[in-house]
Amino acid sequence: MRLDTRLQYAEFIPYDVRHPVLLPRKHWVTKLVKHYHEKGHYNSGTNQTLSSLSTKYWIIVACEETIEWEKECATCKRRKAKNAEQIMTPLPTNLLKLSLRSFARAAVDFRGPFLTKQGRGKPWQKHYLCLFACLASCAVHLEMAYGLDTDSFMRAFCRTSNRRGLPEEMISNSGTNFVGANEELCKLTRQMIESSKLKENFVNKVVKWTFNQSNAPHFSGVFETMIKAAIRTILAILGNADITDEELLTAFTESEYLLNSRPSTYQTTDPEDDVPLTPNHFLFGQEEEDLYQK
Known part of the structure; x- marks a missing residue:
């Protein structure tokens, strides 16, 4: 038809x-x-x-x-088809606790290696970036670790605790160096509590260590983002130059200062608006301009 x-x-x-x-x-x-x-x-x-x-x-x-x-x-x-939308879960309780100082609750992670020259006729050495991130102020502290073993991390942890204060709670992945450090701290804590006469004062200094699940980097979004930003700034500072241990340590501190100078909120182009808070405000207690003037 x-x-x-x-x-x-x-x-x-x-x-x-x-x-x-x-x-x-x-x-x-x-x-x-x-x-x-x-x-x-x-x-x-x-x-x-x-x-x-x-x-x-x-x-x-x-x-x-x-x-x-x-x-x-x-x-x-x-x-x-539309892209799948990730359902965001509520923030964990360790990110929502209030603290009176920075690095009271911190996260730690390793990256590297960085090759440094030791002198004529000497082999190059591998050094690693040990990043400590404050969960409250989003500030970072960069330390240079001389290995991936437990002893190297314990020395980096002690240097950070001496300058930033002993953290109350630590978060990390399930790396063997972090697990070994936790065991060493627990063993040291038990020995000092049993032998020390200042038992009541030392109990408040016990570090609570929380390990994320294995093969789950999305559980560590707080410090994984900071690690990526730190590596990017360090490579921008160093480039392809042959560096020594001293130059690498200086690059770590410069990267730390740049990351801690980032604004925590949106920064407008209006000069009359208030200056947004940065992690350095919480670390120094004042603006950077006032710090240099004093």
């Missing part, structure tokens, strides 16, 4: 266009919509598919038939 259209006397138009084949809806023959949809390389919309069909066929309620097939097309489903 063919349809009589208002173009039946237009002899310059092909016969199939003037008298298209009439097809019912929801019939297996009508599935030829698939052919014209694929002919448009899956990129043609509904109107383009209907235009191609009208050159030979007339489908009853063709628009709805075309839309139904587009919903069944696997290629269109993949092309039009």
